[in-house]
Amino acid sequence: MASVAAITRRLLTKNVINTGRIAVSSNTSFIKFYSTAPEYENIKIDVVGAKKNVGLIQLNRPKALNALCNALFKELRKAVKDFDADDKIAAIIITGNEKGFTAGADIKEMQNHTYSSITKAGFSQEWEDVSNCGKPIIAAVNGIVLGGGCELVMLCDIIYAGEKAKFGQPEINIGTIPGAGGTQRLPRYVGKSKAMEMVLTGNFIDAHEAEKMGLVSRVFPVETLLEETIKLAERIGTHSPLIVKMAKQSVNKAYETTLKSGLQYEKSIFYGTFATEDRKEGMTAFVEKRAPTFKNN
Numbered sequence: 001m002a003s004v005a006a007i008t009r010r011l012l013t014k015n016v017i018n019t020g021r022i023a024v025s026s027n028t029s030f031i032k033f034y035s036t037a038p039e040y041e042n043i044k045i046d047v048v049g050a051k052k053n054v055g056l057i058q059l060n061r062p063k064a065l066n067a068l069c070n071a072l073f074k075e076l077r078k079a080v081k082d083f084d085a086d087d088k089i090a091a092i093i094i095t096g097n098e099k100g101f102t103a104g105a106d107i108k109e110m111q112n113h114t115y116s117s118i119t120k121a122g123f124s125q126e127w128e129d130v131s132n133c134g135k136p137i138i139a140a141v142n143g144i145v146l147g148g149g150c151e152l153v154m155l156c157d158i159i160y161a162g163e164k165a166k167f168g169q170p171e172i173n174i175g176t177i178p179g180a181g182g183t184q185r186l187p188r189y190v191g192k193s194k195a196m197e198m199v200l201t202g203n204f205i206d207a208h209e210a211e212k213m214g215l216v217s218r219v220f221p222v223e224t225l226l227e228e229t230i231k232l233a234e235r236i237g238t239h240s241p242l243i244v245k246m247a248k249q250s251v252n253k254a255y256e257t258t259l260k261s262g263l264q265y266e267k268s269i270f271y272g273t274f275a276t277e278d279r280k281e282g283m284t285a286f287v288e289k290r291a292p293t294f295k296n297n
């Protein structure tokens with residue numbers, strides 16, 4: 001498997017990653033994130049892409065296989081919120097490392113919880129905040145994508161996987177059930193039978209099976225996964241951010257409502273695009289046979 005350093009060198013060569021903010025150390029296999037904010041201990045962040053308009057978040061608790069402890073998720077929520085509020089950012093990528101994306105929620109942290117304490121902790125608020133991000137979030141995952149990790153990628157908007165990725169909801173093995181959307185989003189992605197099989201057995205599926213089932217939109221060789229994901233984010237970044245946001249809202253509605261009210265919602269958002277300057281610019285540019293200049297208005 002290619003190291004992150006090797007992947008990064010390719011990106012640097014192709015100027016996909018902004019060399020001013022990110023660099024490869026010759027004697028480590030990690031991307032060195034120059035811009036990592038000091039308050040982050042469990043994630044790394046950077047801004048990548050030729051136009052510096054892609055927010056990159058890397059889960060970074062390698063000793064615990066990136067297990068999603070509370071501190072990590074709070075940092076993730078903050079990074080997502082900050083990128084969402086930053087007008088220069090078009091899309092956000094969440095990734096892990098070569099060994100894997102994450103082994104799921106931190107079992108050691110959950111081990112001694114009681115019904116009362118876990119109910120009071122109300123940890124699902126952070127997950128909801130991430131899922132409420134207005135900008136597209138793309139998951140780029142290698143290796144293990146388990147439990148809460150599988151649930152985290154399912155609340156992203158697009159999932160790209162490295163060919164060695166393995167997805168699973170193994171909570172049943174430790175006496176619990178998925179608690180951050182696994183029993184609800186997974187059937188919507190893959191249908192009841194496959195979701196039930198994964199949730200009731202705890203068995204893993206590989207990247208190609210996940211793609212066949214519709215969980216993952218594309219599978220890439222491990223060494224090109226991040227590069228391809230950045231290209232995707234950059235492609236999204238060529239469009240009007242305002243219209244991208246409206247499109248995301250409309251697609252997400254399909255997961256939450258009946259077809260009839262979803263179609264009504266879509267129509268109101270579609271009509272809403274006609275209140276924007278970017279819709280006018282897009283159609284005018286087409287008629288005038290030129291590239292559009294979107295202003296996020």
Ligand SMILES: CCC/C=C/C(=O)SCCNC(=O)CCNC(=O)[C@H](O)C(C)(C)COP(=O)([O-])OP(=O)([O-])OC[C@H]1O[C@@H](n2cnc3c(N)ncnc32)[C@H](O)[C@@H]1OP(=O)([O-])[O-]
Binds near residue numbers: 067148180
């Ligand atoms: C939030 C909503 C609800 C979500 C629920 C969930 O996600 S439930 C979770 C659903 N997920 C699961 O049930 C998967 C649980 N994990 C596994 O089954 C295995 O670790 C493996 C098969 C992923 C890798 O096996 P391997 O032999 O290659 O590696 P290894 O096993 O030696 O681990 C290396 C180190 O990482 C540590 N660590 C790992 N995972 C976790 C974790 N989740 N937590 C904490 N720590 C974890 C492990 O203890 C060890 O540290 P230690 O003790 O040496 O200091």
